[in-house]
Amino acid sequence: MPPSFRPAAVLALLVTGGLWAGVAALAQDKPGFVRITPSEIHWTAIPGGLGAKYAVVLGDPTKPGLYVVRAIFPPHVMDTPHTHPNDRYVTVLSGTWYTGTGPGFAPATATPLTAGSVMFHPAGAVHWDGSAGDDGAVVQITGMGPAPTVPIDPKVSPWTRVETPKR
Numbered sequence: 001m002p003p004s005f006r007p008a009a010v011l012a013l014l015v016t017g018g019l020w021a022g023v024a025a026l027a028q029d030k031p032g033f034v035r036i037t038p039s040e041i042h043w044t045a046i047p048g049g050l051g052a053k054y055a056v057v058l059g060d061p062t063k064p065g066l067y068v069v070r071a072i073f074p075p076h077v078m079d080t081p082h083t084h085p086n087d088r089y090v091t092v093l094s095g096t097w098y099t100g101t102g103p104g105f106a107p108a109t110a111t112p113l114t115a116g117s118v119m120f121h122p123a124g125a126v127h128w129d130g131s132a133g134d135d136g137a138v139v140q141i142t143g144m145g146p147a148p149t150v151p152i153d154p155k156v157s158p159w160t161r162v163e164t165p166k167r
Contacts, residue, residue, distance in 0.1 A: 078130030081152040088143035095137035
């Protein structure tokens with residue numbers, strides 16, 4: 001290539017590269033993308049939840065479709081045996097989340113899961129969980145709605161205070 005064409009070639013490459021960078025930047029912000037910061041998450045107290053709270057992050061767990069919900073379990077607060085009609089994936093974001101399966105509520109046998117742990121809840125499987133420790137727990141739940149909570153024994157309170165299991 002003659003020297004007189006080099007600046008034009010370099011300019012063409014820069015413009016083309018700049019266009020591609022601009023297209024890439026626009027692709028990130030097309031409709032449908034959602035960004036949520038911690039300050040934008042709206043926490044709601046769970047009625048009768050002894051201080052437990054939840055926040056719908058994405059979707060709507062009361063309607064068909066994918067949803068993401070977060071739950072805060074205060075120290076020593078657990079929910080009693082229940083089921084959900086669809087599979088759920090739970091990720092522990094902070095604290096220690098204590099989990100149990102089956103209809104017998106026995107916090108002393110709960111499995112502690114620390115931050116970064118994941119648990120899969122199969123549809124219709126009986127389970128119970130929460131914070132049996134002093135630091136509480138925050139979890140993120142992902143599933144398909146609608147996702148009602150169905151208590152195993154409607155006569156038993158869905159929330160209870162517990163002591164830390166002795167190991």
